[in-house]
Amino acid sequence: MDSSLAISGGPRLSNREWPRWPQPGDRALKSLEDVLTSGRWTISCAYQGRDSYERQFASAFADYCGSAMCVPISTGTASLAIALEACGVGAGDEVIVPGLSWVASASAVLGINAVPVLVDVDPATYCLDPAATEAAITERTRAITVVHAYSAVADLDALLDIARRHGLPLIEDCAHAHGAGFRGRPVGAHGAAGVFSMQGSKLLTCGEGGALVTDDADVALRAEHLRADGRVVRRGPVGVGEMELEETGRMMGSNACLSEFHAAVLLDQLELLDGQNARRTRAADHLTDRLSELGMTAQATAPGTTARAYYRYLVRLPDEVLAVAPVERFAHALTAELGFAVTQTHRPLNDNPLNRPSSRRRFATDARYLERVDPSRFDLPAAKRAHESVVSFSHEVLLAPLDAIDDIARAFRKVLDNVREVSR
CATH class of the missing domain: 3.40.640.10 (Type I PLP-dependent aspartate aminotransferase-like (Major domain))
Incomplete structure (x- = not known):
């Protein structure tokens, strides 16, 4: 069986129809x-x-x-x-x-x-x-x-x-x-x-x-x-x-x-929210167990959290993987295997093309104000590290059945096994 990655012309791991969002209720x-x-x-x-x-x-x-x-x-x-x-x-x-x-x-x-x-x-x-x-x-x-x-x-x-x-x-x-x-x-x-x-x-x-x-x-x-x-x-x-x-x-x-x-x-x-959140949490816990076996680290939450709501599922790649392939290539490979978008985190706001106050005359009240709102003056090493090491996908995927969640874990394993192919 051909085990090469989909980004290299190999077979896609999953051809499932993943849940779409939004989903209207009966009312x-x-x-x-x-x-x-x-x-x-x-x-x-x-x-x-x-x-x-x-x-x-x-x-x-x-x-x-x-x-x-x-x-x-x-x-x-x-x-x-x-x-x-x-x-x-x-x-x-x-x-x-x-x-x-x-x-x-x-x-x-x-x-x-x-x-x-x-x-x-x-x-x-x-x-x-x-x-x-x-x-x-x-x-x-x-x-x-x-x-x-x-x-x-x-x-x-x-x-x-x-x-x-x-x-x-x-x-x-x-x-x-x-x-x-x-x-x-x-x-x-x-x-x-x-x-x-x-x-x-x-x-x-x-x-x-x-x-x-x-x-x-x-x-x-x-x-x-x-x-x-x-x-x-x-x-x-x-x-x-x-x-x-x-x-x-x-x-x-x-x-x-x-x-x-x-x-x-x-x-x-x-009316639908609590039931959907429960399904997402069950799927996320299942996936976290599977991915931790592969050396992945899921996003943590603060002590005192009594209920999680999964807007996006985030997991950090091991350093040894990132030394071979950049996170954006890894995300691209997962997207090709699964058929839904796997991405990085938001880009940190000190280096984000969407956060450019100088591009709008509205904020040019005076030179001092423009200096104060210049995002590049801030140093955000932890945010930068997250953006360069974490992959993410949207919450509706977690509404899929648990056997589909297993496909996600298998896709991670497939890309890990071919990580040098990802780096090309």
């Missing part, structure tokens, strides 16, 4: 049809005599996250920017940002004219490193943002302690972590605010969407103003045909409301 089509005929397609349209899907989702997601309040928002990026402003961050302020993350972790800070301070990650969890975080705090620091990255929960014990001692709000970015938990409580409910993305690749998705959860009534009220052009949902009775959003004049905002279509889909998806 979605009926709910979308209901929105279409309801006479109300967004919270900023006139009240029609019943709770909007947006209000229904806000209540359901607050309960799911163990938080007192939820403010639905149009995107995860907008949710993060609104959380920062709602926590008092403004022009010129410094915000701690993990150096290994999607570009929105930095661009949301730039979007409110603040300064992203890129901080290195823990080499085992790839989440914000507490020691590096504390070392980066200055008199200008006004907030810490932490991303629960890929499938890990960050060290909230240490980061909350740092935040409290320095009098800083900790904002949890849970874009990868819908359903994850720390010390028995959902992520997002530990800091001053938790923010979520519901973009199309996410574990809970409606295509594009976001949310902010918090126990702080003042943070929630400011977030409401910021996402609805300075308006908030009325607390009293609303008549049919009246506006449910009330103009308070207290705070200027912008339009970042979530549409009724998106909210309806999210209610459908929320």
Whole structure:
């Protein structure tokens, strides 16, 4: 039997149909049809005599996250920017940002004219490193943002302690972590605010969407103003045909409301989330056992994690393999064997083509500000090491049956056995 690699013209190890994403539930089509005929397609349209899907989702997601309040928002990026402003961050302020993350972790800070301070990650969890975080705090620091990255929960014990001692709000970015938990409580409910993305690749998705959860009534009220052009949902009775959003004049905002279509889909998806997460965790544990036998090291999570949510599955290659073949070639070989995309981590934000403030005149307020927001001024060795040694694939693959997960392990073995072929 031909054992050569698929990238060299050999047979592909697997020809399976892997799960696709997103996956609608039984409720979605009926709910979308209901929105279409309801006479109300967004919270900023006139009240029609019943709770909007947006209000229904806000209540359901607050309960799911163990938080007192939820403010639905149009995107995860907008949710993060609104959380920062709602926590008092403004022009010129410094915000701690993990150096290994999607570009929105930095661009949301730039979007409110603040300064992203890129901080290195823990080499085992790839989440914000507490020691590096504390070392980066200055008199200008006004907030810490932490991303629960890929499938890990960050060290909230240490980061909350740092935040409290320095009098800083900790904002949890849970874009990868819908359903994850720390010390028995959902992520997002530990800091001053938790923010979520519901973009199309996410574990809970409606295509594009976001949310902010918090126990702080003042943070929630400011977030409401910021996402609805300075308006908030009325607390009293609303008549049919009246506006449910009330103009308070207290705070200027912008339009970042979530549409009724998106909210309806999210209610459908929320019903499926826990079952899907359980399947992903079972598959991930099975694969980790198989890959550890091959010398691979799966992404760790912080002590205190009580539930993991696998947005992406990450595993680090052994040094002896990387000495022969670069990680991008190894990922390419796995992709060819399996028929789904295997990639590296995000590129570190100090050397990421998506994080270039100098490319937009919007940020050229003055020369000093451009110097402060130049990402190349930060050194991120652990993030760089992760990008150069870790391969990753998306969560929907983990919804496949366990015999398909075994195919993934066999593909790793095949590529390892032919690693010199990978390096060509």
